[in-house]
Amino acid sequence: MTTTAASRPPLLEARDLTKHFPVRRGMLGWSTALVRAVDSISFRIDAGTTLGLVGESGCGKTTTSKLVLGLERPTAGVLRFDGQDIIRLDPAARRNYRRSIQAVFQDPYASLDPRMRVGAIIAEPLVINERADAAARRRRVQELLDLVGLPERSAELFPHEFSGGQRQRIAIARALALSPRLVVLDEPVSALDVSIRAQILNLLRDLQKRLDVAYLFIAHDLAAVAHMSHTIAVMYLGQIVEWGEADTVALTPRHPYTQALFAAALPIDVDEARADVALSGEVPSPLAPPSGCRFHPRCPHAMKRCATEEPALRPSGGRLVACHLYDEGGSA
């Protein structure tokens, strides 16, 4: 992990970021309940590094990525990019922000317009945002195709003529068209064959080194996240329960949920020591999160105060944990 990143100011910084969705209930939609999709989270991504975001369904990682991409407006909190508050932006500045943040999504078959040629797909961000002439655009498209390892004539073909892995490369090329500083990778390899995933992950790492681009990496393959990320944040029911350097969190997790999560990421090596932490129960609905620590109903180490007091994210053992087990003196 690069330590030089720590000396630069954070590229993206979120503080107490919150997003609640009202859900209309009742016959005519009178009463509204709140889905607390993201509830006051704080994190940062340094330039040229990768933040891995893990958690199960309902944890809020998809909503977080939408907030970062500007596809949703936060209910509360601060989101800063390069020191600038991006929530309260005028349309021109918002456009600029759009250029610095791009995304690659999970489904390689739904993320490319089937009716457009690959060259047009990759060039689209350029067409919308820059006034360069067609020749300059063509050159840039070739540059990008080369960057992601696709041959020149790809530009003339249609998406359906490519395999899943190749389509993800096209999606990556498009994401890089405007030279963004941050790319949100939402399950970029989950829909690909196992033997292709390594190719794409390697490509992403190479691109990060070459272009000094930061990633927000969301995936349910914990080993892949640990491999790609510099820091990992673990989310549960809209909150961050643990956050620290990737190896620290993945190999020596402290929060009971993180422990259970990484224990469930089954190792391939049969002899590898496996912490057998089997959680009981289901993930509660974000409409009615439990009181106090949201994880306490399923936690094997729950204490009395966990039901009433919400733990704060505090440093412990070289990372941040939100758990009462580590409250006093920083060790359990």
Place this chain on the structure above:
Amino acid sequence: MAIDPGTAERAAGGLAVPERDVTAAAARRRRLPLLPLAIIGVFVLVAILAPVLSPADPLSQSLRNRFKPPVWMEGGSTAHLLGTDRLGRDILSRIIWGSRVSLAAGVVTVLIASAFGAAVGLVAGYYGGRTDAALMRITDATMSFPVILLALILAVTVGPSFTNVVVAIAVILWARYARVIRGQVLTLMSLDFIAQARIAGAGAWRIITRHLLPNTLNTLVVLVTLQVGYVIIVEASLSFLGAGIPPPTPAWGSMIAEGREFVTSAWWASAIPGLAILAVVLAFNLLGDWLRDTLDPKLRQL
């Protein structure tokens, strides 16, 4: 890493495991629907070349020659291949000239209705929320209004004419397109490439015209083709009722109406225009079916 177009897609595990016997279907797809295309082609040519092809003036009456039977029957002559009608007018000529009316009505009406309806559907589907709700309310209301009634009202108030027929039908037909296109747009909106366009900074206009519209073209084309037949029948019905193209302009519907009372004796006066309608509508329907079969699987590639 070399790409082989086609191979790459197959290699990604895109195994087509079809629900019916593929070889027959594939053969059907490769083979153009010659019969429907031929029928439509013939009628289009006939309509365009009517002044040249028509053996007689469709309007000239000759009471002496009324109800002459077609040439293959006793009493028929080569002067009137398909016989004559109540006023002694040559049926073949009237069929030829009538094709202009039917085809023009069909095509023009459908084009207007589809353009407007697709626009409404695209806007409703894209914006969603209150815009969608409002537009769909209007669409629903429109769809429930009977076409024939509207045409009759127009005929009574403004007087029957070609324009009234087109207007009456189009004003109600667009709703069908709006509904269907909106449904498709809703499906498309959930796909990632729309979100990607937004992330790239695209505005509503670009997304609608550049991304949504091209992906609804398949559906639109099929719907348009199938609707032409429907409109031709409606026009014929209106002319039959006297609310359509006014006489003496030859229209297949009014031809049927004029021969109505003589079905038992001079049956050809009504039957032959009826057959013409049948042939054209059937041809368009078959063509539409074929288009849907051909275009649908590609849609699934999404």
Place this chain on the structure above:
Amino acid sequence: MPSPVIEIRDLHTHIVTRWGTIRAVDGVSFSVGEGETLGLVGESGSGKSMTCLSVVRLIPRPAARITRGAVLLDGEDLVPKSEREMQRIRGRKIAMILQDPMSSLNPVFSVGMQVREPVALYHGLRGRRLTARAAALLGSVRIPSPEARLRAFPFQMSGGMRQRVVGAMAIAAPPRLLIADEPTTSLDLTIQAQYLGLLQELQSRHRLAMIFITHNLGIVSRICDRVAVMYAGRIVETGPVRQIFKSPAHPYTQALLESIPRLGDRRERLTAIEGQPPDLARLPGGCAFAPRCPYVMDRCRAEAPPQLAVAPGQVSACWRHASA
């Protein structure tokens, strides 16, 4: 050595498509005994799902058909059986759990109705005894308050819960063989852990033979005794899990293991497998993995290698192991 519950011998299933004939299953042989779990590993197009669909004869007709081979269930060949006979075997003797629990359950019927159906069919129970047995079945898959859950509908349950219901229906008979096709792929990780534990419990209780189809080698490591690795419709390596993962013999297995990221792995780059998965309509003659194999020899392109023994219980279809 007791005879296996299921034995597949040289099975070939071909599918006719507009791109040509696809040899989806191209000479597959393996067997699974009582209480044993075989992991069937491979990527899309490897034939792992098609093999199991061929076993229960749920291949899409008429485009797909079994062209050769035998499927022996307790010694009896299923291939020549009529559709009627197969209907009696499906569910009763061989059960399947599929990936998507939402489409495995009928959304308009209550859970109780759906669980009662196989119980009524296989055990001829009715009325209160039927309900009691259905509730017991739900309890055996660790669904809390099973009697109340009988009245629930699938949409009221979480994904993990639904998969348990599907599991309950699968073991209603109980069958001799349970085929699970990626049953945990759509479930959350912590729920997956629970579900795998449940499957193991069900297996040992009913002495089931189990075939577990997955591309996740971690799962194989956890619950499978033996593993068969498939590529392009053929089995390239079979053997005990520990042995295969510790010393994989086939280049594809080796490459697969090296390309998967692991926790605690200090590598900067993953060792990627070059090339693309094969085009099943146009397979090269010889070994299907040859275009991507780092050890390819001329012989590989000319002739498809047979299964060759590499170690006790472990076979690999690779010319490198041939003594000649």
